[in-house]
Amino acid sequence: VQLVESGGGLVQPGGSLRLSCAASGFTFSSYAMSWYRQAPGKERELVATIRSAGGSTNYADSVKGRFTISRDNAKNTVYLQMNSLKPEDTAVYYCRGYKAMASYWGQGTQVTVSS
Numbered sequence: 483v484q485l486v487e488s489g490g491g492l493v494q495p496g497g498s499l500r501l502s503c504a505a506s507g508f509t510f511s512s513y514a515m516s517w518y519r520q521a522p523g524k525e526r527e528l529v530a531t532i533r534s535a536g537g538s539t540n541y542a543d544s545v546k547g548r549f550t551i552s553r554d555n556a557k558n559t560v561y562l563q564m565n566s567l568k569p570e571d572t573a574v575y576y577c578r579g580y581k582a583m584a585s586y587w588g589q590g591t592q593v594t595v596s597s
Contacts, residue, residue, distance in 0.1 A: 483507035483586050485577050490591030493567055497595070501562040503577030503588055511555040513581045517562045519573035519593075526576070530562060534581070545571075567595045 489501040501517070514533050520526040530551035531540045539551050550563040560577055574590040 485579060485586055485588035487575065487577055487588045487591040490575060490593045492594045492596065494597050495567060495569060495595055497567050498563070498565045499567065499593060501564065501575055501577075501591060501593070503560045503562075505558045505560070505579055505586075508579065508584070508586065510558040510579070513579040513584075515551075515553055515560040516578045516580070517551060517560075518576045518578060519571075520576070520590075521570075521573040524573075529575070532560065564593070567593075569595045571595050 484506045486504045487501060489499060491499065493499055512534050514531060516531040517529040518526050519529050527542065529542050529545055530549055532551045532553050541549060548566045553560045572593060572595050574592050576590045577588045579586045
């Protein structure tokens, strides 16, 4: 099983980034997928989730209206489009796939929002 995040980097406030998480080794389409983030000195927090069936989504209040989670089951990939980025969005972003008792994490990608 492997989850590989990409797309992080340095961006100015107000800018945009799109994170990708490529999955392999499990039946991606049947798993819910989430993005989490962890800033220095803080606990890991849930950012967004997209369900397996129907693709319903949920977002943390802090990112609603700015971030969009989506998935492409044909490519076994989940995305996080991040717009209107703020310095407080700076963190390592992780993707997670889960179903019943199974839970898989990626290694994370750094997002830094700074002028």
